Amino acid sequence: MNHQPLIRVKNLxxxxxxADETVEAVKHVSFDIQAGQSIALxxxxxxxxxxxxxxxxxxxxxxxxxxxxxxxxxxxxxxxxKSEAEMRRIRGRDIAMIFQEPMSSLNPVYPIEKQMLExxxxxxxxxxxxxxxxxxDMLDRVGIPDPARQIKSFPxxxxxxxxxxxxxxxxxxxxxxxxxxxxxTTALDVTIQKQILELLRKLQAEFNMSVLLISHDLxxxxxxxxxxxxxxxxxxxxxGDIQRVFEHAQxxxxxHLLASQPTQLVSASNEARQTLLKGSNICVYFAVTKGxxxxxxxxxxxxxxxxxxxxxxxxxxxxxxxxxxxTTLGMSLLRLQSSTGEISFNGQRLDALRxxxxxxxxxxxxxxxxxxxSSLSPRMTVEQIIGEGLQIHYPRLDAAxxxxxxxxxxxxxxxxxxxxxxxxxxxxxxxxxxxAIARVVILEPALILLDEPTSALDVSVQKQVLELLVRLQQRxxxxxxxISHDLxxxxxxxxxxxxxxxxxxxxxxxxxxLFTQPQxxxxxxxxxxxxxxxxxxx
Amino acid sequence: xxxPESTTPAVIDPAETVTAPTHMSPGQRAWHRFRANKRGxxxxxxxxxxxxxxxFAEVISNDKPLLVHYQDEYYFPVxxxxxxxDFGGDFETEADYxxxxxxxxxxxxxxxxxxxxxxxxxxxxxxxxxLANPAPPSEYNVLGTDDRGRDVMARLxxxxxxxxxxxxxxxxxxxxxxxxxxxxxxxxxxxxxLFFQRFIEIWGSMPExxxxxxxxxxxxxxxxxxxxxxxxxxxxxxxxxxxxxFLKGRNLDYVKxxxxxxxxxxxxxxxxxxxxxLTPVITFLPFRISGAIxxxxxLDYLGLGVPPDTPSLGELLSQGKExxxxxxxxxxxxxxxxxxxxxxxxxxxxxxxxxxxxxx
Numbered sequence: 082m083n084h085q086p087l088i089r090v091k092n093l094x095x096x097x098x099x100a101d102e103t104v105e106a107v108k109h110v111s112f113d114i115q116a117g118q119s120i121a122l123x124x125x126x127x128x129x130x131x132x133x134x135x136x137x138x139x140x141x142x143x144x145x146x147x148x149x150x151x152x153x154x155x156x157x158x159x160x161x162x163k164s165e166a167e168m169r170r171i172r173g174r175d176i177a178m179i180f181q182e183p184m185s186s187l188n189p190v191y192p193i194e195k196q197m198l199e200x201x202x203x204x205x206x207x208x209x210x211x212x213x214x215x216x217x218d219m220l221d222r223v224g225i226p227d228p229a230r231q232i233k234s235f236p237x238x239x240x241x242x243x244x245x246x247x248x249x250x251x252x253x254x255x256x257x258x259x260x261x262x263x264x265x266t267t268a269l270d271v272t273i274q275k276q277i278l279e280l281l282r283k284l285q286a287e288f289n290m291s292v293l294l295i296s297h298d299l300x301x302x303x304x305x306x307x308x309x310x311x312x313x314x315x316x317x318x319x320x321g322d323i324q325r326v327f328e329h330a331q332x333x334x335x336x337h338l339l340a341s342q343p344t345q346l347v348s349a350s351n352e353a354r355q356t357l358l359k360g361s362n363i364c365v366y367f368a369v370t371k372g373x374x375x376x377x378x379x380x381x382x383x384x385x386x387x388x389x390x391x392x393x394x395x396x397x398x399x400x401x402x403x404x405x406x407x408t409t410l411g412m413s414l415l416r417l418q419s420s421t422g423e424i425s426f427n428g429q430r431l432d433a434l435r436x437x438x439x440x441x442x443x444x445x446x447x448x449x450x451x452x453x454x455s456s457l458s459p460r461m462t463v464e465q466i467i468g469e470g471l472q473i474h475y476p477r478l479d480a481a482x483x484x485x486x487x488x489x490x491x492x493x494x495x496x497x498x499x500x501x502x503x504x505x506x507x508x509x510x511x512x513x514x515x516x517a518i519a520r521v522v523i524l525e526p527a528l529i530l531l532d533e534p535t536s537a538l539d540v541s542v543q544k545q546v547l548e549l550l551v552r553l554q555q556r557x558x559x560x561x562x563x564i565s566h567d568l569x570x571x572x573x574x575x576x577x578x579x580x581x582x583x584x585x586x587x588x589x590x591x592x593x594x595l596f597t598q599p600q601x602x603x604x605x606x607x608x609x610x611x612x613x614x615x616x617x618x619x
Numbered sequence: 620x621x622x623p624e625s626t627t628p629a630v631i632d633p634a635e636t637v638t639a640p641t642h643m644s645p646g647q648r649a650w651h652r653f654r655a656n657k658r659g660x661x662x663x664x665x666x667x668x669x670x671x672x673x674x675f676a677e678v679i680s681n682d683k684p685l686l687v688h689y690q691d692e693y694y695f696p697v698x699x700x701x702x703x704x705d706f707g708g709d710f711e712t713e714a715d716y717x718x719x720x721x722x723x724x725x726x727x728x729x730x731x732x733x734x735x736x737x738x739x740x741x742x743x744x745x746x747x748x749x750l751a752n753p754a755p756p757s758e759y760n761v762l763g764t765d766d767r768g769r770d771v772m773a774r775l776x777x778x779x780x781x782x783x784x785x786x787x788x789x790x791x792x793x794x795x796x797x798x799x800x801x802x803x804x805x806x807x808x809x810x811x812x813l814f815f816q817r818f819i820e821i822w823g824s825m826p827e828x829x830x831x832x833x834x835x836x837x838x839x840x841x842x843x844x845x846x847x848x849x850x851x852x853x854x855x856x857x858x859x860x861x862x863x864x865f866l867k868g869r870n871l872d873y874v875k876x877x878x879x880x881x882x883x884x885x886x887x888x889x890x891x892x893x894x895x896x897l898t899p900v901i902t903f904l905p906f907r908i909s910g911a912i913x914x915x916x917x918l919d920y921l922g923l924g925v926p927p928d929t930p931s932l933g934e935l936l937s938q939g940k941e942x943x944x945x946x947x948x949x950x951x952x953x954x955x956x957x958x959x960x961x962x963x964x965x966x967x968x969x970x971x972x973x974x975x976x977x978x979x
Contacts, residue, residue, distance in 0.1 A: 417878060417879060441881065443879060443881030446879075447879055447880070448879040452872060456871075456873050456875075458891050460894040460895055461890075462645055469882070470881075502648075517876070520876070520880075
C-alpha cells in the first residue's frame with residue numbers, strides 16, 4: 082500500500098493585499114488528502130475554507146494574492162510555484178472543481194453539449210465523436226434521464242439539481258484524482274441534496290477519487306466525509322477522523338460549533354391559549370396567459386386551499402422545499418400578497434379590508450426577512466430604520482421619547498447604543514438580523530412573520546438569534562409564523578409544524594408528534610433527507 | 620459575505636468601531652467624506668467664491684460709480700437713477716458718468732466719486748482705445764474690447780453669472796421632472812409604466828433644435844424661453860435611470876418591510892426608494908450642469924440663444940471666431956469655460972463620494 086498522500090498541504094498561508102490593507106485569509110494550514118478519501122473542510126463564513134481549497138488549484142486573482150509560507154505538494158511538485166500554463170494542464174484533468182451555484186457556473190448562452198465537449202476535447206485530446214460518447218456516458222452515470230436529448234439543452238432548461246449533476250458530469254469526465262466540491266448542495270433542496278451526495282459517494286467509489294468537500298453544514302459533513310478539518314478565522318484548529326472529532330472534540334471552537342446545533346428551545350403547546358390568527362381556504366393562483374389578448378391558458382396554484390391556525394404566544398413552523406408556497410402563504414396572511422379565502426386576526430376579518438383601512442392595523446403583524454442585507458435600507462441609519470415604525474404608528478411620541486424607546490429595544494436585542502448612528506453595511510449578518518428584529522419588536526406587535534430569518538447566518542449566530550427570538554416571545558407573548566426549509570431550526574423553535582408541498586398542506590401537527598410519528602411519506606422523506614441529529618430524538 | 624460574529628453576545632465587534640468616528644450625525648459624516656476629496660473640496664471653495672462674487676457683478680463691474688459726493692451730499696448711482704441736471708449738467712436724461720464733462724464736475728471743487736474696480740458694464744462702449752475695435756488688452760480694458768468696443772472683462776463676469784444661474788435652474792427643473800417621472804414609472808410599473816414609456820418615445824423623437832429655431836422666430840428670444848424649452852426635453856434621459864433603479868428596488872425586502880410597517884406609497888417612494896436611487900442622479904449632476912452651460916454657449920454661438928445685448932459666453936466665442944487674430948476674445952472665454960466646467964466636475968465627484976454611505 083502506498084502511504085504517500087495524493088496531495089499534501091504544508092504550512093499554507095494566504096494573504097490578500099489591496100491598496101490599503103493586507104488580509105491574512107489563511108494562516109499556517111497543513112493537511113493531507115489520501116487517495117480515495119473524502120475529506121471535509123468545515124467552518125463558518127470567513128473562516129478561510131474556500132480560500133485554502135482554491136489555493137490547491139491556484140485559482141486566486143494573481144495580482145492580489147501572495148503566499149508568505151507553505152507548499153501544496155502533488156506528485157512531488159509544489160503547485161504554488163507552477164506557471165499558469167502548467168496549472169492549466171492540471172486543472173480539470175487531475176483536479177476538478179464544482180461550485181455552489183450551479184446556475185452561474187454554467188454558461189447560459191451555450192448548450193450543455195458544447196460546454197462538456199470543450200473540456201473533454203481539451204484535456205483528453207480525443208476527436209468530437211469520442212468526446213460525445215464519453216459525455217453521454219457521463220451524463221447517464223450522473224442520472225440525467227435521456228442524455229442524448231438533454232445534452233442539447235441550455236442550462237436554464239434544467240432544474241437546479243440537474244444542473245449540479247451536469248456540473249459533476251463535466252468535472253468527472255476527465256477522471257480527475259481529486260474533486261474539490263465547494264458547498265455543492267447549499268443552493269439545493271434537502272431531498273435533492275441527499276441525492277447529489279449519494280451520487281458523489283457512488284462515483285467516488287467507482288473512480289477511486291478523492292473528494293475535498295467544503296461545507297458549513299456539520300450534519301452533512303458528518304454523514305458524508307471520512308476525515309474532517311475544522312477551520313476558524315484562517316486557522317485550522319482541529320483535524321481528525323470524523324467519528325473522533327464529532328464524539329471527542331478537543332478544541333474549544335469545535336465544541337462550540339457542535340454545541341451550536343439548534344436544540345429544543347420551546348416547551349409543548351398549550352391548548353388553553355386563544356387563537357390569534359386563523360385562515361381558511363387560502364388560495365393564491367397565478368394565471369398563465371398567452372397571446373396579445375392575455376388569454377388565460379393555465380394557472381399556477383402557488384397556495385391551494387390552505388387552512389391555518391395560530392395561537393397567541395406560540396410558534397407555527399411552516400416547512401417545505403423551494404416552490405412549496407410557504408412564503409407566498411405567509412405574505413397572503415399578512416395581506417402583502419393578494420389571495421382568496423378568509424383571514425381573521427384577533428377576531429377581525431382582514432381579507433375584506435382595503436389597504437388604507439389595513440394600514441393602522443399593520444402595527445400588529447410584522448415581518449422579518451431572510452436576507453438581512455437586502456431588508457435594511459442601505460441609506461438609512463439604524464436609528465432611522467428602527468424609529469420609522471414609531472413615527473407611523475405612535476405619532477404622538479416626541480423625538481426624545483422615540484430615542485428612549487429605540488435605545489430600550491436595542492438593549493433588548495443585545496446591541497450597543499453606539500449602533501444608532503451607523504449604517505447597516507457596518508454590521509455583520511447576525512447584527513443586521515438583530516436590527517431587523519428590533520425594527521419590528523419596537524412596535525409591540527402581536528404576530529411576527531419570520532421568513533427564513535436564520536438561513537443566511539452561520540450556525541453559532543443562528544443559535545443566538547433563535548434564542549433571542551424565544552426570549553422575546555416569552556417576554557412579550559409574541560406569536561410567530563416561522564417559515565424555513567431547515568427542519569433542525571423549525572424543530573427547535575416551533576410549537577406546531579405545517580409541512581407544505583406544491584402549495585398544499587401535506588401534514589400538520591405539534592412538533593414532537595410530527596417528528597416522531599410522521600404520517601405522510603413526503604414528511605418521512607424530508608426527515609430522512611435532513612439527516613437530523615439522532616440523539617435529540619430520544 | 621457575512622463576517623463571523625464574535626461568540627459572545629457583546630455584539631459590537633471592536634474591529635468595526637475603529638473605521639468611523641461614532642458620535643457623528645449622518646450629515647457630519649457626509650461632510651467628512653466630502654472633505655476627504657481634496658480636489659473637490661478646494662474646487663467647491665474656489666467655485667463658490669467666484670460665483671458669489673459674480674452675483675455682485677453690478678458692484679464690481681459697472682459704468683456707474685458706487686458712491687458720489689457732490690456738494691456735500693451723497694449719491695448712490697448704482698442703485699438709484701439720477702438725472703444729469705442733478706449734478707449741474709444740461710440734460711434731463713440719466714447722467715453718463717463716463718462722459719468727460721460729467722467726470723469733470725464730479726471730481727473737482729471738493730466733489731469726489733468711488734468707482735467700481737472695473738468701470739464698465741456689459742453694454743458700456745469704451746472709447747479709450749485709439750486702435751480699432753476689437754482692441755487688445757490695455758490699462759483701461761484689462762482683457763481688451765470686443766468688436767463693438769465693449770469691455771471683455773465686464774462681459775465675461777456678467778456672462779459667467781448668467782451661464783451658471785441658467786445652468787443651475789435648468790438642472791434643478793430637469794432633474795426634478797426626471798426624478799418624478801422615473802419614480803412614478805418605476806414604482807407603479809405595469810400600465811402606468813407602459814403609457815409613460817410610449818409617451819417618452821414620442822416626445823423624445825421631436826426634433827429639439829428645429830423647435831428651438833421655430834420658437835426663436837415666433838417669440839422674442841429670452842433666457843426664460845430657453846429654460847422652458849430645454850426643460851421640456853431635458854428630463855427624459857434621467858427618468859429612465861431613476862425608473863430602472865425603482866424597478867430594481869421595489870422588489871427588495873426593505874421595501875416589503877416598509878410596506879409591512881404600514882408606510883404609504885409616497886412614504887416608501889421618498890424615504891426608502893429615492894435615497895437608494897440617487898446614484899445615477901448624483902453621478903450625472905455635474906455633467907448636467909456643465910452640459911447646460913455648454914448648451915447655452917453653443918446656442919448663443921449659433922445665434923439661437925439669448926437676445927443680442929445679453930452678455931453671453933457663446934456670443935463672445937462666436938466673436939472670437941469672426942476675429943481670429945483677436946486672441947483675447949477666444950482665449951479668455953475659453954479659460955472661463957474650462958475653469959468652470961472642471962471645477963463643477965470635481966465638485967460633483969466629491970459629492971458622489973460624500974453621499975455614498977458605504978464609504979467610511
